[in-house]
Amino acid sequence: MLNHSQINSTISFFAVITKIAITSAIGNLISQSKWLWYRQDEPHSLKDLQLFEDASRGPWGAVALLFSIRARHLTLIGATITVLMLLFDPFLQQVVIYPDRLVTSKKAATIVRAENYIARNEEGLPLPSVVDMSMKAAIYHGIFDVRDQADVNVEHYCSTGNCTWGGFSSLAVSSKCVNITSYIEKSCNAGGCHDVSLPGGPTLTGFGGQINSSVTNISSSLADIEASVVQFSSLITKSKNDSDDAFAWECALFYCINTYSASVTDGTIQQKIEQTWRNNSATHSQDSDLIYNPPSSVINMTANTSAFKVSSLAARAMNSFMASTFTGSGGIDVSGSGSAFTSDVIHAIYDTRDYSKRIENLAISMTNNIRQQNGSGSGPFNGQAWKTETYVKVRWAWFAYPATVIALSLLYLVGTITETTYRDALTWKSSNLAMLFHGQSLKLEHADRVLVSTLSEMSEKAKDIKVELVQELDEEWKLVQR
Template structure:
């Protein structure tokens, strides 16, 4: 250390010997930085190992504990390295030229912790220290990163599906359906004569009546009034956890199809003497129309609608009488309708108006085989349904007549009667084999089930009106005796009039296609729930398809977005280290790597002999340091009052 001479001329202190950059001086810095990067790598590897895995709990430590340990350790190493960088940077910036001595204190304080770094970031009086401020920012961020380290590890619930050990996860399907009842008279012999409306049977009784199982009856009614979504939840299934999946399976089903017949409507004008005059038994004053001419809308199957009614219906079980579905060989019912839009007010409609928006639809219900993909999520059943193409056709050899009495040949029917699967009070009496589907899937429907469902559908969708001829017999209404009109809906002063009751659902529906979709799905649910478990016996318990039960598992989920913040701090620290080491070696002769060494400060402080003499308060020292500029290294290292021109004047102030 230099001394002040006894004369008037100051003697500058001896300059310290400058040393070049050596690894021995920076091994602690490098070790801290390498350890920080290694610990961060270990943290990332740990997160990778447990991402998407079930919660880990050894009973002693948890994954959160391990993450906290690694995060704290790597940040401690990182902050140590950054503190060294800032401490060394105060020597670097003072080697580049004269600066306020107070800047030395401000930079040194930033290396002591986050508060000093934060103060330096907002201290605009310390000039030209961009990289030092960057290091201070990294320290602040590294200290504040602990909450963000916890954000790396998230939790999520995931449903995993396993085989149900209790075999309770099931859904029902049907290979064969035989529910329903038939009542037959006992006869020694019965002869059926084609083309004759009467058959030879004793006592004038109906040879056979059929009644559908009540589950099928309720399913049909439910489908008429509920949406397709509501109907889908009525399928029979068991799912203990509320989340289950089932393998794809095929089942006997009822399908629907609809066609737009509006383009087939013929419009004509008829005399009032031929108008429709519907009379109901319960109507005291049936509506009358006193007009000369009436507009009539007609379809090729004979169904027509005058401007005096909202809707007329014609249904049939005979595919040959269907306008759009004559190729369906498993037809249950085909419903044709002519109707005005719901917005039409018939009571004020001019009977001669032809521009009323009348439209026609035909919808069919038929037996089919469908493929189901079923899953239950949160207790709600979701099903994707598609036709089974290899099992969608009727087996040609099925539905064969068999002898009703041993030793007696079965009756001989015409080809059309042989194929007909509709209920008839006479011609349904002979025994038949099951109706089967091709493809070898073993899908069958018994004669009892076919007759009972057909009888139910006929009674539901059709009735005899006073306009219908050949319907006043002691037999139940049958399709072959119905005239084209077997249902209607109209509004009179006393309120709506309709037959049958199902006409209400067809009139109120926004989409009649949706009604038949819901009916078909509801009837399919009844088929699946009532299928025979043993194809050879009518057990009616349904066949169970075993599924997999969902188990809710809490898993780790790593939010990798937050790792970017950690990478930024480590990468920034590396840049700061390279910068400070490069700048230390870039000075002429090199800047000694002193870092935060107190001894180095004391050694250089000796060169400030007398600057702070007589001052024992920090505020006073700061006041003097604020007005003094100094360069620790270089050709002129003496302190100088800001604005002074020579070292001699500065040393004179110190003395």
């Protein structure tokens, strides 16, 4: 199989051969056309003779011929072809290119998924009532990741740097946040407003750089969600003297079953949630595991899993830890003298610009931890690895130009042959002997007066004729027979 350089060399070789053949043929055809030009019914200027000769030698002469001979004559095709040959090589070189494409590879492509979540310690033993350290790290990472890119940390293996995974299901954590600023109540008197609060929830006294967060259920927007992880609300003020600069959010984190599609492009992973299903009947009031049996009509069960589970110990430990984590308060002295928060988590959610996005990032980070734990109950999901392959692509549109030049050359050849036959002209082409032997003002004499018409006859006759270029007494230059 030819490589890139060999293909380019082959194209260049044939391009040169074709160009030489066409250029040579067109030059001879233009030379022959000059005899056809003077073979017409009316005489033409002797100057045209030089125009034809120049046109047969290159593109500049061909351009001059195009502008000088405006009559409809076959020679115009030849002159046009001579000019078009200037771009013959560039167009032909563009016919073949070597783009890259992705083709399937037999190498491995895996991504983690989980059927179960059972909190375990470093020795792999179940934890009775606390969240394992790896999950705590994932929670803090999700909260403190200011770029909100927890999704890029999902554990996967893609040996080629380009992989895809179709729909696969996994146990996950999802979030939902609603803006409940409209629920804020203000305590005001003649001196102005001093306190803001949420009914049955957090309260702030005074304004300026404060947050109060607690586990509460304030609005009805999340009433249909069994917050199997945690549900909390946060009341935040930013301005020192403006009670209207207060806002509040309420969020729920809950276990669910997600159907994912994922891909790795040039080593960067992207993951998309195709569908989410949750079981609102799974509550912590039951002294049993949280069981999730999504119907096959609702979620794509590509992984052939019918049931997912969160152990009761892990679920209660998670709920207790998250309730403690999102309960707290603090503030920043707007004069710049200092700040105080009950925890770094409370400080982080106070500083976030997109509250809902930060909690979503937290849910993704927790999901990644669940999916990559050893006790997840399932092996990695297999996908398809892709490798880059360079292939030869023929762009036929670029071949239209060379093909047109070749077609015009054939047309010109056939036309010249036809007109030569029709006008009963001899094939003299670029011969100078024809002009010398048959010019009216030239007197080439020899002992035997033999008529010469063809090129071979003229060449044979010319062997015995000696001429010299001389300047006579009248200072005229002449080609004189000796």
